[in-house]
Amino acid sequence: MNFCYDCGSKLEKRIPDGDNLERDCCTECDSIHYTNPKVIVGTIPTKDNKVLLCKRAIQPRYGLWTLPAGFLENGETIEEGAFRETKEETNTEVKMGNLYAIFNIPQINQVYMLHLAEVIHEDYGKTSESLEVEFFAEKDIPWEELAFPFVPTTLKNFFKDSKKGEYPLRTQIIERKPR
Template sequence: MPRPEIRFCRLCGTATAASIPPGEDRERAVCPDCGYVDYVNPINVVGTIPVWGQAGEQVLLCRRAIEPRKGYWTVPAGFLEFGESLPDGAIRETREEAGARIELGELFSVIDVVHVGQVHLFYRARLLDLDLEPGLETIENWVVEFDRIPWDEIAFPTVRRTLEHYVADRAAGAFTVHTETIERRRSH
């Protein structure tokens, strides 16, 4: 994904110019009138791995009702809103996409997706009940055993990697925070 082009100053509306501001190491959109420097930073995506059962033997998946990857499975996640903490965003996204009430646990995975300018952060969570109601972005919810996850139907590499880490940590009996970078797939 190309870096977004900032054409006008968000403070005064003047057309911006691409230049390297003093003390910086890369080109930015700079307003020649008021001097405002516009920084384009990655977007945060937050979500949860909501589990159910006495030993957390099942996970809540959501079948996407929207593109990208409509019809594929994911965990509840979405864009963090301005003025919202990471935990608050993860709880909100879980409620919006699955109608799920959760007890939020620890941060579990942080995955950089540099080529699209995103950072995906997933928290462990425990479902408080199975009174679920798919939101507008979800076709259906599915509480499924970990050994029945439809791996070939998982919507995004970040979700797949997070679930793989979760399955491995669960089998090992110890959870840790996972960090990694997902590289752009090269076409042949």
């Protein structure tokens, strides 16, 4: 960020009084522009112990399989955002379940929050964001073609928990290797 959202003047990085981190501070008005982590919301859409996965039609990771997820929008609850993202990527309106997984990814300033969801209609299918949308049983998951580290971790936990029929909230940290 180079210019103030409020008055358009130049910003400088400095530690404001009473703070302990450098912030983008306006050189003309008193505005301080904070940047904070982004929240990504999504679901694990299931039916009969199979999981609905999406083959990405967009970059990054074009052509790889993922769980439906995307950035939370202003004014949404995490549940509303997860429902919307699932509809955008799988075309179907799921029945939302409990919050199941939280991933902290501090290196890229992201927090993932994934809900369980039940697929209750037969209208799932490809969308502008997904080349293919298909159910996979555990043995058929394309483990070598999954898009992001949170996907295999979530799927492994899900199939393990599904054997007991109990789905405790799982919170994890994903470490990304420096590039």
